[in-house]
Amino acid sequence: xxxxxxxxxxxxxxxxxxxxxxxxxxxxxxxxxxxxxxxxxxxxxxxxxxxxxxxxxxxxxxxxxxxxxxxxxxxxxxxxxxxxxxxxxxxxxxxxxxxxxxxxxxxxxxxxxxxxxxxxxxxxxxxxxxxxxxxxxxxxxxxxxxxxxxxxxxxxxxxxxxxxxxxxxxxxxxxxxxxxxxxxxxxxxxxxxxxxxxxxxxxxxxxxxxxxxxxxxxxxxxxxxxxxxxxxxxxxxxxxxxxxxxxxxxxxxxxxxxxxxxxxxxxxxxxx
Numbered sequence: 003x004x005x006x007x008x009x010x011x012x013x014x015x016x017x018x019x020x021x022x023x024x025x026x027x028x029x030x031x032x033x034x035x036x037x038x039x040x041x042x043x044x045x046x047x048x049x050x051x052x053x054x055x056x057x058x059x060x061x062x063x064x065x066x067x068x069x070x071x072x073x074x075x076x077x078x079x080x081x082x083x084x085x086x087x088x089x090x091x092x093x094x095x096x097x098x099x100x101x102x103x104x105x106x107x108x109x110x111x112x113x114x115x116x117x118x119x120x121x122x123x124x125x126x127x128x129x130x131x132x133x134x135x136x137x138x139x140x141x142x143x144x145x146x147x148x149x150x151x152x153x154x155x156x157x158x159x160x161x162x163x164x165x166x167x168x169x170x171x172x173x174x175x176x177x178x179x180x181x182x183x184x185x186x187x188x189x190x191x192x193x194x195x196x197x198x199x200x201x202x203x204x205x206x207x208x209x210x211x212x213x214x215x216x217x218x219x220x221x222x223x224x225x226x227x228x229x230x231x232x233x234x235x236x237x238x239x240x241x242x243x244x245x246x247x248x249x250x251x252x253x254x255x256x257x258x259x260x261x262x263x264x265x266x267x268x269x270x271x272x273x274x
Contacts, residue, residue: 003089003117004138005182005207009231011057011087016267018232019259020058020091020209022239023048023080024065029244031251041069041076044251046083048243051256055263058089058235060209081114089235090117091142091209097122097129104132111136118142120187120209123171124155127178134179141184145171146199148189148212172202181205188227190218190236196226204229211237213262220262224269232274238262 012018025041034040049059061080066073084090096106096119103121110119111133118140121130133141146156146168156168172186181203188199190212199208208227212218213236220236227234242262246254 007087008057008089008207011089012232012270015055015057015263016270017055017057017263018234018236018266018270019056019263020060020089020235020237021048021052021056021242021259022093022211022237023059023061023243024093024239025061025076025243026065027069029247031247031249033249039072039076039079041066041073042079042083044243045076045080047252048255049080049083049085051252052242052259053085053088055256055259056088058091058237059084060091060093060211060237060239062239063092063094078114081116091235092116092119095120095122095144096133097125099125100128100132103129104135107133107136107139111139118185120144123175127174130175130178134183139183141179142209143171143175143184143186145186146188146192146195148191148218152189152192169198169202172199176203181207185209185235187211190220190223193219193222193226196223200227200229205233207233207235209235209237211239213238213241220265221269224266224273228269228273230274232270236262236266 023045025044030044034043037043066077092110110116120142121133122144157166160167160170185207188208188210190210210223213220242255242258245258
């Protein structure tokens with residue numbers, strides 16, 4: 003999906019919602035455990051209930067890897083079920099030496115055909131460039147994450163200049179690809195940094211997890227994170243997919259997603 007196509011979906015749906023498909027076999031409704039593939043059946047119903055309200059889906063790969071080959075099969079079926087006009091994110095956080103990254107890229111871009119993948123930049127340029135060799139695919143680079151441990155490295159001052167490591171990541175990585183192929187992860191709980199981040203990467207999309215169960219403030223993220231074309235994909239997972247645990251779990255997920263989308267529609271009017 004091109005940047006222009008993604009922007010068009012945002013405007014059409016008045017939404018920049020990304021739904022996380024972090025599907026935990028221990029949390030899905032009990033009645034689904036009787037089906038042949040409980041993970042896929044859960045995902046299918048969530049997708050049916052929310053596809054018109056969001057612009058992207060983000061499966062966290064760990065939830066599928068943990069189930070072995072059956073988990074990979076569920077992931078493949080899920081990916082094939084997602085409508086073509088929705089952006090797909092492999093939340094895999096890969097990043098290794100060049101030849102290994104190249105194989106990771108083949109796995110997620112050729113075998114599974116995701117639109118994008120999250121990548122950790124700690125090993126530098128040669129660990130990221132192989133993912134950028136695939137035309138039409140996106141790299142979503144970890145910049146400033148929501149977890150408390152982000153202070154351990156990402157926010158450390160460097161070179162005695164008072165600048166943080168995450169700012170260096172943002173600046174240097176722009177030499178590797180343009181805003182039509184490179185996005186950044188910025189956690190919703192880091193909203194106080196968004197204005198500064200927008201000065202460094204004014205035209206890039208930001209993937210912002212952490213709204214909802216993790217306590218991120220959608221209004222603050224929208225106010226400080228939007229650019230002239232929106233430029234945001236705001237992810238919510240637990241606050242949507244686990245809204246209910248009974249037979250009506252998908253209906254409750256739709257209600258939660260609709261509430262977020264309605265807020266987003268208002269913020270598009272207010273801040274764009």
